[in-house]
Structure formats: C-alpha cells, structure tokens
Amino acid sequence: xxxxxxxxxxxxxxxxxxxAVTMVAAACALVGTFAVLRGMSYIGSALAHSLVPxxxxxxxxxxxxxxxxxxxxxGTAILTALGMSALVRRFRISEDAAVGVVYSGMFALGIVIxxxxxSFAVDLVHFLFGNVLSxxxxxxxxxxxxxxxIVVVVALFYKEMVLVTFDRVFAAAxxxxxxxxxxxxxxxxxxxxxxxxxxxxxxxVVTLMVAPAAAALQVVRRFHHAVLVAAAIGMFSxxxxxxxxxxxxxxxxxxxxxxxxxxxxxxxxxxxALRAAPSEEGHGAANPAA
Amino acid sequence: xxxxGRESPHAPGTAxxxxxxxxxxxxxxxxxxxxxxxxxxGQRIAVVGPNGAGKSTLFKVLAGVHRPxxxxxxxxxxDPGRHVCIAYIEQNADLNWRFPATVEDVVAxxxxxxxxxxxxxxxxxxxIVAAAMERVAISPLRRRQIAELSxxxxxxxxxxxxxxxxxxxxxxxxxFVGLDADAHRQLEATLGSLGNTVTVxxxxxxxxxxxxxxxxxxMNRRLxxxxxxxxxxxxxxxxxxxxxxxxRIDADGKQYxxxxxxxxxxxxxxxxxxxxxRALP
Numbered sequence: 001x002x003x004x005x006x007x008x009x010x011x012x013x014x015x016x017x018x019x020a021v022t023m024v025a026a027a028c029a030l031v032g033t034f035a036v037l038r039g040m041s042y043i044g045s046a047l048a049h050s051l052v053p054x055x056x057x058x059x060x061x062x063x064x065x066x067x068x069x070x071x072x073x074x075g076t077a078i079l080t081a082l083g084m085s086a087l088v089r090r091f092r093i094s095e096d097a098a099v100g101v102v103y104s105g106m107f108a109l110g111i112v113i114x115x116x117x118x119s120f121a122v123d124l125v126h127f128l129f130g131n132v133l134s135x136x137x138x139x140x141x142x143x144x145x146x147x148x149x150i151v152v153v154v155a156l157f158y159k160e161m162v163l164v165t166f167d168r169v170f171a172a173a174x175x176x177x178x179x180x181x182x183x184x185x186x187x188x189x190x191x192x193x194x195x196x197x198x199x200x201x202x203x204x205v206v207t208l209m210v211a212p213a214a215a216a217l218q219v220v221r222r223f224h225h226a227v228l229v230a231a232a233i234g235m236f237s238x239x240x241x242x243x244x245x246x247x248x249x250x251x252x253x254x255x256x257x258x259x260x261x262x263x264x265x266x267x268x269x270x271x272x273a274l275r276a277a278p279s280e281e282g283h284g285a286a287n288p289a290a
Numbered sequence: 291x292x293x294x295g296r297e298s299p300h301a302p303g304t305a306x307x308x309x310x311x312x313x314x315x316x317x318x319x320x321x322x323x324x325x326x327x328x329x330x331x332g333q334r335i336a337v338v339g340p341n342g343a344g345k346s347t348l349f350k351v352l353a354g355v356h357r358p359x360x361x362x363x364x365x366x367x368x369d370p371g372r373h374v375c376i377a378y379i380e381q382n383a384d385l386n387w388r389f390p391a392t393v394e395d396v397v398a399x400x401x402x403x404x405x406x407x408x409x410x411x412x413x414x415x416x417x418i419v420a421a422a423m424e425r426v427a428i429s430p431l432r433r434r435q436i437a438e439l440s441x442x443x444x445x446x447x448x449x450x451x452x453x454x455x456x457x458x459x460x461x462x463x464x465x466f467v468g469l470d471a472d473a474h475r476q477l478e479a480t481l482g483s484l485g486n487t488v489t490v491x492x493x494x495x496x497x498x499x500x501x502x503x504x505x506x507x508x509m510n511r512r513l514x515x516x517x518x519x520x521x522x523x524x525x526x527x528x529x530x531x532x533x534x535x536x537x538r539i540d541a542d543g544k545q546y547x548x549x550x551x552x553x554x555x556x557x558x559x560x561x562x563x564x565x566x567x568r569a570l571p
Contacts, residue, residue, distance in 0.1 A: 173376055175354065176403070223390045
C-alpha cells in the first residue's frame with residue numbers, strides 16, 4: 001500500500017499533478033452539472049475543439065510558451081462561447097445546431113492553421129490528450145486562480161443560474177437577464193476547459209465535465225448536492241486516474257477519463273439495481289396520487 | 291408569516307393591467323390581433339377560446355416573455371419590464387422534471403427577484419416560502435423531489451411559487467389539462483382560497499370553470515367578448531369564437547354548449563373528464 005499510494009507523493013511533479021487534477025475536476029463538475037441539466041453536454045466538446053485555432057495562432061506568435069498558449073486558448077474559448085450564445089440569439093437556431101456549426105468550423109480552422117506549420121502536429125498531441133505530469137508551479141497557480149474565479153462567479157449568480165437552467169420562461173417573467181446568465185455559463189465553461197487543457201486535454205475534457213455530473217444526477221435530489229457529489233466523483237476519478245497513469249505508464253488524460261466513465265457505469269448500475277429492488281416500505285416508486 | 295392582504299406597492303385606483311391594441315405572433319404569423327382589455331386588482335378572469343385562439347400568446351405577452359408586434363401593455367400604469375409581480379404558469383411547462391430540486395426549492399425560486407442579485411434567501415424569505423406552501427396545502431410534500439409529483443401537485447407547487455413571489459397577477463395556462471376529477475376540484479378550491487389577494491387570469495377550454503370564475507375574456511385571435519360570463523358566454527359569441535367547432539347538446543331540458551376540442555382527445559362527450567359544457571341562457 002505504501003508503495004502504491006505514498007511513494008509517488010515523494011515526487012513533487014506527482015503532488016502538483018494531483019493538486020491540478022483535483023482543482024480542474026471540481027471546476028469541470030461545477031460547470032458540467034449546469035451543462036448536463038440544460039441538455040448541452042456536447043457544448044463542452046465544441047468549446048474544447050474551438051481552442052485549437054487559438055493554440056495554433058498562439059504557437060505561431062509565441063512558440064511553445066505555456067503561458068501564451070493558455071491565454072490564446074482562453075481568449076479563443078471565451079470568444080467562441082460568446083459567439084455561440086449570439087448565434088443562438090440572432091439567427092434563431094437551436095443550441096445543439098450552434099454547437100455543431102462552431103465545433104466543426106473552429107476545429108477545421110485550427111487544423112488549417114496547424115497544417116501550415118508541419119512541426120506543430122507533434123506538439124498538438126499534448127493538447128489533445130493532456131499531460132498533467134508536466135504541470136509546473138506556475139501552471140498550478142494559474143489553475144488555482146482560474147478555478148477560484150469560476151467558483152466565485154457561480155456562487156455570486158448561483159440562484160439565478162439554477163433558475164435559468166430549470167425554467168427559462170419563469171426567469172424571463174422575473175425579468176432576469178437570461179441571455180447574460182446563459183452567456184456567463186458558456187464563458188465559465190470555456191474557462192474550465194482552458195484550464196483543463198493541460199490536465200486532460202481537448203479530446204477528453206468533455207468526459208470530466210459530463211460523466212461525474214451525469215453520475216451524480218442519478219443519486220441526488222437537490223442541485224447543490226449534485227454539484228458536490230459530481231465534484232467528489234471528478235476529484236476521485238482524477239486522483240485514481242493519475243495513480244493508474246503513474247503505475248502503469250499510460251496517458252494521464254486517458255486514464256482519468258476512463259476512471260470517470262467506469263465510476264459513471266458503476267453508479268448507473270447500482271442506481272438501477274436499487275430502483276429495481278422491491279421496497280418494504282413501498283417507497284420504490286413515486287406515488288402520483290394528487 | 292402573512293403573505294396575503296399586504297399593502298400593494300402600486301398606486302391605488304390604477305388598473306393592474308392595461309392592454310391596448312396588442313398584436314403578437316411568431317415568424318410573421320399573427321396569433322393575437324388588436325386585443326384591448328383592462329384588469330383591476332382582485333379580479334378573476336377566465337380566458338376562453340378554441341385551440342390556436344392565442345390564449346397562450348396573450349399570457350406570454352402579458353408576462354413579458356414574448357414581445358408584442360404592436361400595441362402596449364402597462365402594469366399599474368408603467369412598463370412591464372419594471373415589475374416582478376407577474377407570475378405565469380405555462381401549459382405543460384417544458385421543464386426537465388428530473389431536475390434535482392425539491393418542492394421547497396422550486397417554491398423558493400419565487401423569491402429570487404425579490405431578493406436580488408448577489409444575495410441569498412434570508413430567514414424572512416424562508417418563512418414566506420413556508421407560508422406559501424402552507425396556503426396551497428403542499429407543506430407535507432416540501433422535501434419531495436419534483437419528479438414524484440402528480441399533475442395537480444405540480445400546479446399547486448407553481449401556485450405556491452407565485453405566492454412566494456408575492457405576485458399580484460397570476461396567469462395559469464390550461465392548468466386543468468391532464469388532471470383527474472379530484473385533482474381538478476382540489477386545484478379549483480386552491481385557486482378559490484386565494485380570495486381577492488391575487489388577481490387571477492386562467493386560460494381554459496372548460497366553459498363550466500369559466501362560468502364559475504365569473505368574468506370571461508372570449509377570444510379567437512381577436513377579443514370577441516370581455517365581461518361577466520352571463521354576457522359573454524352567449525350562443526352568438528360562442529359561435530363567433532368557435533365557429534363550426536361548437537356543439538350544442540340538449541339535455542335535462544336545457545341547451546349546452548360544448549367546444550369541439552373536447553373530442554380531440556378521444557373522450558366521449560359528457561362521459562369522462564372535467565365537464566366543459568355550459569348551459570346556454
């Protein structure tokens with residue numbers, strides 16, 4: 001057990017990676033719960049792929065400086081998030097259609113830019129699948145600051161965001177600015193994705209957003225419980241995935257994503273089994289008597 | 291905590307709602323045309339008309355969730371955008387009923403506009419929420435997940451949310467659809483128990499309910515009649531609103547009017563479901 005759990009903690013890069021992955025998992029779970037409940041799980045994937053042109057331009061402008069790449073990626077993600085929000089509003093298209101258009105358009109743009117610089121293709125793998133073990137002290141501070149911003153903004157607009165996610169018509173009747181709140185949700189998602197870039201990568205970040213939230217929503221009855229349980233599942237998956245990555249020498253992002261999926265499947269199976277089991281008190285099924 | 295009979299913050303004597311020549315629609319299709327009406331505080335109005343008459347559109351315009359193409363809506367003499375005293379309960383609200391929220395959570399949402407941004411609900415708000423649930427008799431369900439509620443319980447939860455909102459105008463779009471006879475009676479009793487502390491507008495196909503409410507807005511895109519049920523729900527006006535979709539039935543020596551939408555759901559006339567007939571004068 002000591003060999004398995006304690007020894008890796010002797011390496012600073014492992015400790016940094018653990019801290020990074022727990023913070024990122026918490027942020028992804030927070031924004032992911034809103035996304036799943038709005039039926040917009042794949043907006044995370046669309047936003048993640050929209051980072052590619054930002055990273056490509058950042059690379060062309062400033063080389064492989066992580067700081068610059070992060071800011072370029074973040075800027076692109078926020079612009080894309082606001083663009084998607086405007087697309088839905090101005091052109092009266094559905095949110096999933098907006099996601100589809102932005103997803104393919106931005107990713108294609110990124111690939112076109114990348115194809116002009118042949119050497120960049122190799123470096124892109126780090127962004128596609130993440131490399132949490134290379135997180136530096138500076139990266140860690142940046143991740144902490146961005147995650148803190150996400151948590152504070154959600155805390156400030158918590159009740160309004162929950163209402164807009166649940167009942168947009170009632171929110172409009174209360175004169176809440178639904179557009180602003182929706183755009184804010186998109187921007188927070190973009191920030192979470194940008195900060196998750198190094199941890200789990202563009203291709204897999206959606207797993208960290210969706211799987212813990214989807215698992216939590218099966219077992220809780222209240223929104224804030226869903227957020228807390230999703231964050232716990234995400235952090236647990238991140239830590240376990242990281243240990244698996246360390247001991248088995250497999251890609252860290254993929255290991256974390258796989259653990260997320262396994263936890264989701266286990267919770268789904270347990271939930272199904274518990275619901276199917278006959279209840280002595282007769283609480284197994286809802287009684288819809290008026 | 292008392293949530294009824296409070297002092298209205300609005301100027302006394304002003305009509306709660308003034309609708310002047312309002313037209314609205316979707317993608318160039320007109321749903322309501324030149325509708326004008328005044329509603330005073332404490333009134334109860336049944337909005338009646340065939341499917342597609344524009345009842346839901348009228349409510350959405352009044353609630354401020356759909357912008358009119360022409361005309362003007364005034365709430366207590368000023369723009370609706372300044373008021374948070376309107377509650378609108380949609381027909382078959384397109385909500386995610388698996389949303390992780392209890393009845394109390396949803397009722398508490400009514401306090402959001404009153405509490406304002408960057409603030410959380412305080413003890414006084416919680417007391418108002420508890421009183422609202424008590425008033426519509428759903429306190430025992432406060433910890434129940436919303437997916438576990440019946441249709442009637444959902445409607446009562448939304449009415450409690452409107453009470454927690456301290457709404458002065460409550461609009462319910464087809465609240466009786468899908469309810470069995472018991473739930474229908476219970477909901478009517480709940481609405482009746484509100485007294486005149488809340489102004490109620492209720493869209494319904496049920497002419498019996500409209501008659502009991504007393505004041506009726508009969509419409510089919512245009513407002514065909516507006517006033518006491520005895521003056522509005524008369525054969526000529528009903529025929530104008532419903533056209534060939536209105537059936538007349540002779541029973542017990544009286545003549546009844548029955549909107550044909552009653553048969554849309556395959557329910558045999560006069561056998562099951564809430565009675566939608568009304569005896570014609």
